[in-house]
Amino acid sequence: MLLICPHCRKHHDIDEKRIPANVKMAKCRSCGKPFKLKPSGTVEVLPDYAVGARKKTPGTRKIGVSLSKGGVGKSTTAVNLASGLALAGFKVLLVDTDTQGQDSFMLGVKPRAGLTEMVTGEVKPEEALVQARDKLWLLAGGKSLAGLKRVIDRKDFGGELTLAESLAEIDKQYDYVVIDTSPGWDPLTVNVLFYVEELMAPVSLEVMTMQGLVEFLKSIASIQKYRKEVTLKYLVPTFKDDRVTKSMDVLDRLQELYKPILCDPICYNASLSEAPGYGQTIYEYAPGSPGAQDYRKLVRRVAEDDSLLR
Numbered sequence: 001m002l003l004i005c006p007h008c009r010k011h012h013d014i015d016e017k018r019i020p021a022n023v024k025m026a027k028c029r030s031c032g033k034p035f036k037l038k039p040s041g042t043v044e045v046l047p048d049y050a051v052g053a054r055k056k057t058p059g060t061r062k063i064g065v066s067l068s069k070g071g072v073g074k075s076t077t078a079v080n081l082a083s084g085l086a087l088a089g090f091k092v093l094l095v096d097t098d099t100q101g102q103d104s105f106m107l108g109v110k111p112r113a114g115l116t117e118m119v120t121g122e123v124k125p126e127e128a129l130v131q132a133r134d135k136l137w138l139l140a141g142g143k144s145l146a147g148l149k150r151v152i153d154r155k156d157f158g159g160e161l162t163l164a165e166s167l168a169e170i171d172k173q174y175d176y177v178v179i180d181t182s183p184g185w186d187p188l189t190v191n192v193l194f195y196v197e198e199l200m201a202p203v204s205l206e207v208m209t210m211q212g213l214v215e216f217l218k219s220i221a222s223i224q225k226y227r228k229e230v231t232l233k234y235l236v237p238t239f240k241d242d243r244v245t246k247s248m249d250v251l252d253r254l255q256e257l258y259k260p261i262l263c264d265p266i267c268y269n270a271s272l273s274e275a276p277g278y279g280q281t282i283y284e285y286a287p288g289s290p291g292a293q294d295y296r297k298l299v300r301r302v303a304e305d306d307s308l309l310r
């Protein structure tokens with residue numbers, strides 16, 4: 001059964017049988033405040049069958065983290081969004097479609113196979129998937145993706161659906177599939193846009209990325225002609241530095257133009273650049289850092305649940 005703390009709205013998945021009959025009060029493990037177990041009304045109690053429904057959006061959500069411009073925080077965002085969603089209790093698959101293969105390094109894992117080997121059928125999906133954390137699986141990228149791009153290029157037709165066809169075999173078991181993309185525009189990025197429904201574009205406030213964003217929007221529009229389902233749902237300002245006036249100017253401009261999809265910014269935070277060197281997520285390396293707080297906020301926005309990771 002699901003208990004929801006009336007103070008902080010944290011969800012607790014509890015085995016009803018473990019609550020002794022005479023116990024009338026519970027203490028929230030998140031905010032520490034007590035609340036009445038019964039009579040109902042003081043706390044929200046959902047039956048077992050509704051627990052999953054409450055926690056999950058129906059079906060697998062597929063989110064591509066993408067922007068043609070390099071170094072804007074795509075991999076940092078993909079890894080910390082995926083690991084944050086996993087920490088919040090969702091089952092998550094992170095797919096790295098970049099030849100740089102940064103995501104496995106950032107998570108401190110060394111997979112022997114990854115996306116290329118799964119798509120080309122060299123190994124079975126279960127051999128390509130590596131469990132990086134509790135509830136978090138990774139399909140690694142890396143140099144071998146160059147070979148996969150050639151496979152896509154050689155197809156007479158349907159090349160753009162290669163990734164979608166392959167992931168369709170495994171994605172239903174996940175709540176979220178988060179895809180990290182490479183900078184630029186290559187056959188794999190097109191494949192990602194033919195697979196995901198939601199796009200998240202990190203926009204660096206450090207450098208002038210307005211031009212890059214406009215170009216990216218044009219590229220999305222060219223795909224939308226064939227595939228209406230794909231939409232830019234989140235714009236995430238990154239590298240926000242209050243001391244830099246230009247950074248604030250870009251943020252103001254983004255607010256004017258893209259308010260409905262603009263997320264709270266991710267600040268410039270050295271811990272975010274140090275964490276990968278230790279193979280750790282920001283929640284492991286510096287849980288109290290501003291970077292960790294910003295990414296937790298992003299997780300809440302994406303999952304549309306303000307009680308998560310409090």
Ligand SMILES: Nc1ncnc2c1ncn2[C@@H]1O[C@H](COP(=O)(O)OP(=O)(O)OP(=O)(O)O)[C@@H](O)[C@H]1O
Nearest residue numbers: 070071072073074075076183239267268269272273
């Ligand atoms: N908010 C931040 N504060 C400080 N450093 C950051 C922040 N976000 C990312 N970085 C660092 O900036 C660099 C670029 O980030 P990242 O690799 O995530 O960008 P990217 O868009 O994936 O790059 P590429 O286009 O090459 O794939 C990395 O060294 C990363 O650790």
Ligand SMILES: [Mg+2]
Nearest residue numbers: 074075098102
């Ligand atoms: Mg990257």
